[in-house]
Every structure is written in structure tokens, then in C-alpha cells.
Amino acid sequence: MSLVLTIAGYGFREALRRKVFVVVLLLTAAFLALYWLANHYIFRDIANVGAPAGIEPRPFAGAFIFGLAMFATLFLGTVLAVFLTLGVVRGDAERGLLQPLVVRPIGRATLLGARWLGAVAVCAPYVFAVYGAAMVITGLTGHWWPGHIVVPGIELAGGVAVIAALSLFGSVFLTSTANGIAVFMIFGAGLVAGLLGEIGHALNSHTLSHAARVAAWAIPFEALYQDGLHEITANTTGLTGLLLQLGPFGGANAGGHWLRLWAVAYLLIIGALAALAFARRDL
Amino acid sequence: MTAALEVRGLEKRYGQVEALAGVDLDVGEGELVGLLGPNGAGKSTLVKIACGLVRPTRGDAKICGLSAGSHEARRRLGYLAELFRFPGWYSADELLDLHQRLASSRGGAGERTELLELVGLAEARDRRVEQMSKGMQQRLGIAQALVGSPPLLLLDEPTSALDPVGRRTVRELLEELRRRGTSVLLNSHLLSEIELVCDRVAIMLHGKLVAEGSPTELAQAHGVEIETDEGKRLFEKATREDTPRLVAELIAAGRKVYGVRVLTSTLEETYLEAVGEESS
Numbered sequence: 001m002s003l004v005l006t007i008a009g010y011g012f013r014e015a016l017r018r019k020v021f022v023v024v025l026l027l028t029a030a031f032l033a034l035y036w037l038a039n040h041y042i043f044r045d046i047a048n049v050g051a052p053a054g055i056e057p058r059p060f061a062g063a064f065i066f067g068l069a070m071f072a073t074l075f076l077g078t079v080l081a082v083f084l085t086l087g088v089v090r091g092d093a094e095r096g097l098l099q100p101l102v103v104r105p106i107g108r109a110t111l112l113g114a115r116w117l118g119a120v121a122v123c124a125p126y127v128f129a130v131y132g133a134a135m136v137i138t139g140l141t142g143h144w145w146p147g148h149i150v151v152p153g154i155e156l157a158g159g160v161a162v163i164a165a166l167s168l169f170g171s172v173f174l175t176s177t178a179n180g181i182a183v184f185m186i187f188g189a190g191l192v193a194g195l196l197g198e199i200g201h202a203l204n205s206h207t208l209s210h211a212a213r214v215a216a217w218a219i220p221f222e223a224l225y226q227d228g229l230h231e232i233t234a235n236t237t238g239l240t241g242l243l244l245q246l247g248p249f250g251g252a253n254a255g256g257h258w259l260r261l262w263a264v265a266y267l268l269i270i271g272a273l274a275a276l277a278f279a280r281r282d283l
Numbered sequence: 284m285t286a287a288l289e290v291r292g293l294e295k296r297y298g299q300v301e302a303l304a305g306v307d308l309d310v311g312e313g314e315l316v317g318l319l320g321p322n323g324a325g326k327s328t329l330v331k332i333a334c335g336l337v338r339p340t341r342g343d344a345k346i347c348g349l350s351a352g353s354h355e356a357r358r359r360l361g362y363l364a365e366l367f368r369f370p371g372w373y374s375a376d377e378l379l380d381l382h383q384r385l386a387s388s389r390g391g392a393g394e395r396t397e398l399l400e401l402v403g404l405a406e407a408r409d410r411r412v413e414q415m416s417k418g419m420q421q422r423l424g425i426a427q428a429l430v431g432s433p434p435l436l437l438l439d440e441p442t443s444a445l446d447p448v449g450r451r452t453v454r455e456l457l458e459e460l461r462r463r464g465t466s467v468l469l470n471s472h473l474l475s476e477i478e479l480v481c482d483r484v485a486i487m488l489h490g491k492l493v494a495e496g497s498p499t500e501l502a503q504a505h506g507v508e509i510e511t512d513e514g515k516r517l518f519e520k521a522t523r524e525d526t527p528r529l530v531a532e533l534i535a536a537g538r539k540v541y542g543v544r545v546l547t548s549t550l551e552e553t554y555l556e557a558v559g560e561e562s563s
Contacts, residue, residue, distance in 0.1 A: 002384070003384075003385065006381065006384045006385060007385075010370075010381065013370075013372070014370060017370075017372045095368055096364060096366045096367040096368040097367075097368050097369070097370065099336060099362075099364045099367060100362070100364065100367055100369070100382070100424075100427060101385065102335075102336060103334045103335060103336065103357055103360070103362045104357065104382070104385035104386055105354045105355075105357040105358045105385075105386065105387070106385060107354070280338070282297075282331075282336065282337040282338060283331070283336040283337065
């Protein structure tokens, strides 16, 4: 266990030293400032909006803009997770950083798991912090709070942890640049699949919904995000809730407990495959 | 007695490229063995297999009787890669501390101090790696390899970035290690260095061992040159042992002998003879 903590600490320290961490913090500060501005103007002007009958403008605006904040949080968390893990095996081996560690009496699987833990130890608190800050901004500015507060945050962090695992897996085979491109393409594909699912739900297209569901289970970070969106509007009912579900940040597809269990199993499967491939790799 | 490193019939293929083609090599307890050969001869691959970074295609490598690459085998070796880097934000002391924890060494601050003194970096204890010259980093790499006092040290080009003073420090360090009974496999292009410190030398070419022996054994006799009143005479096939007889014969024949020189090839000449026209 102490070896795991040593390697995780090594990865954690590396993460804090990387320039990307500073860049992400600056981007986050810029995002939160813009997000506060958006909330300020939306909720200031919402009183003058003549909403159609049956639509509650404040919950609608709050859930919509907070759904957008969750997307931004997932994206920023993904940027951080990918840049912290994209070169852990092949990239570090090519730079000569990995060999002095691997020849020590620690298993390669331990090393990989510890590096994942180190990345998650940075990304998860980051996601919680941005998620919490966005929620407080919307809550204090618009007097709207999500239906469920804790679970969506955990699901967002879980989604980022899944991406970190995929990036680590890719790092066993690909160079840093190729791996970064590949993981962001997977991220984009997941988001597109999620949007297609939303469209399928709106159009009542079973084929689209089914395709989106398959994609969501194949790369469950998107399904976790969708489930988080669903959770924040859990208390929004009626026409307002229906309209939100038709939008891009509505969370029409609830995953529930099975999705969360699958996400854990998925992490274990990806971890096992990465460890197997790493064990067979010449350095 | 179990050899510190025992390699038998080691083969390694990278696709169509045959990096090792059946190598047998031993490094005895407390022995310092130099590995020579041109680039691409398979030296680094051999060292990487020994420390578990690369899997052999066929054959066997053992560290102190334990299968190379296993946890227990890795506990018994220290390794400095040819191309290595340490994270720039670590100080020399922090880096050694990290490796002490990874190697489960209980040496603590005392061991770190001793190692830094051994490689001449005592003054740079708190200096970050990114603020060190390449030579200092290489010496820190050697200190890192010595963490936990492993019985076998695998050094892949440990002096490539060092100036003459740094090389002398490493040479003295290797002699100190020999006194302590540490076995060393030293992979280097610097023949003079190998000749000065190694007990035995192995020369590799195209993935095979083409010559092996002590530096003295490899420095072959090339005849005896005797200076007489008739000028210099070369006895090409003669050895050092033939000298008294040859001198006695010349004196008996009425010649005056002014000087005798036993001709031997240097390790460099032996090396060039072994590897032919291969460039390094």
C-alpha cells in the first residue's frame, strides 16, 4: 500500500507542477467569471420575460444554465485528466522517466493503478470544486438549486475518472500526441452520442435512442454526465421538466444504479486490460 | 557460488531485427565486467532484459539465482539507463528519498548523505534536478542506482556525459564498489575506462559475444622486438616467455643486445580486430 501511495504522490506532485494545471486553473477562473456574468444577466432579465403558460422561467433557466456548467466542468476535468495521463507509459518511457521507476520492485499494474489514483486525486477535487462553485453561483444569483446536489457531482467526477482510465490505457500503446488526440475524439464521440440520444428522445426515435444507449454503455463517462443532468432536474416536473428534457442539457436518459455499477466494472476492466498490455510491453 | 548475473542462450528479436542471438555471460560475485561493442550490438538490450524492462524471446537471465524481471530479482539490482531523466522539480535528496521508498530501503538520511558524497554531490543535496548539469544528473543517476546497496549494479553508459574529472570520480566509485563486493556490469564505449577498472571484458557484435576475457588476456602478444648491434629484429610469433631464450641465442651467436620489447596489442586494437569495420 505504501508503494501505491508513493507512486500516487509522485503523480500528484507531477500534476501540480505541470503547466497545464495552471492553464486549467486560469481557464476555470475565466469560465466561472463568465458564468457568474451570464447568471447575473439571465436572472435579472427573467422577470421581464413573458413565459408561456405552464413554464416556470426560474427553474427552467437555472437547470438549463447549470446543465451547461456541468458540461463545462466535464470538459475542463477531461482536459486535466487527459493531460495528466496521456504520456504515463509510452510518453514517459520515450523520455526516459519511466525506466528508473519500473526497475524498482513494484509491479507494473501497481504503478499503473497508482498513477490513475494520483490523477484522480487531482481531477476529482477539481471537478467537485468547479461543480460546487457553479452551483453556488446559480443558487445565490438565481435562487435555484439542483434537485439532487451530491450525486451529480460524484457522477461528473466518475466520468472524469473513466476518461483518465481510458487515457492511461491508450498511453500503453500510443505516443503522447496520438493518445491525446484519440481520447479527445472518444470524448467528442461520446458527447455526440449523448446529443443523438436527446434528439432520439425528443423525436421518439427508438433507433437513435438505442444507438445512443449502446454508445453510452461503451464509453460510460457520457452516460454518467447524462445521469447527473437527470438528477439535477429530478424535482422539476410538468411542462418545465418536459421542455428541459428536450434540450441539450436536459438529461433525458437516466442511468440509475446499474449505470454506476457498470462504471465501476468498466474501470476495473479497462484497468485490467491496461495492466495486461503494460506487462507485455518492452521498455 | 551463485553468480550475480547469469545469462544463458539469450535471444531477442524486435520484429525482423535480431538484437540478441544466443548470449551466454556471467558476472560473478564482486566482479566488475565491462561490456563493449558498437551501437546496435545488443548491449543495452542485454542489460534491459537483466533488469526486466524487456522480455527475452528465448533463453534465460538470472539475478542472484532469481529469474530476471521478478520482484525478488529487482530487489537485488540497481540500474542506470543509457537514456534517463528524472523529474526536474525533485531535489537530489528528494529523488533519493523517492527511490529509497520504492526500493524499501531503510537507509534513511544517512544513506542519502553517503551516496551523495560517494558521487561528489554532497554540496548539491538541495539542488533541483532541472538546475543540474547533465554530468551532475548522471552522477545522481549512479547514486540512485546504489540506493538500498544492491548486490548487482547494471550501468548503461554511466560516463557518457561526464568530463574527465567526473569520469575519474566514477572510476574511483567503481573501485570502491569492488572493495565492497558489489558486482557491476558496465556497458561503455570508453575502452580506456573499461581497461582500467574491469576484471573482465566481453565484446559483443551483432547480438553475439565475440570475445571475452580479462583485459590482460585480451591484450594479445604480437611478438618480441630485440635491438642488437645489427639493428632491430622482430620475432613475430614469440611471446614474453620466449624472451630469455631468444636473448641467450643472440648473445651465443655473438650479437650485442641493447634492448628488448614485448609487443602486445591494446584493448582498443583487440576491440577493433573483434568488431572489424563496424562503426560505434
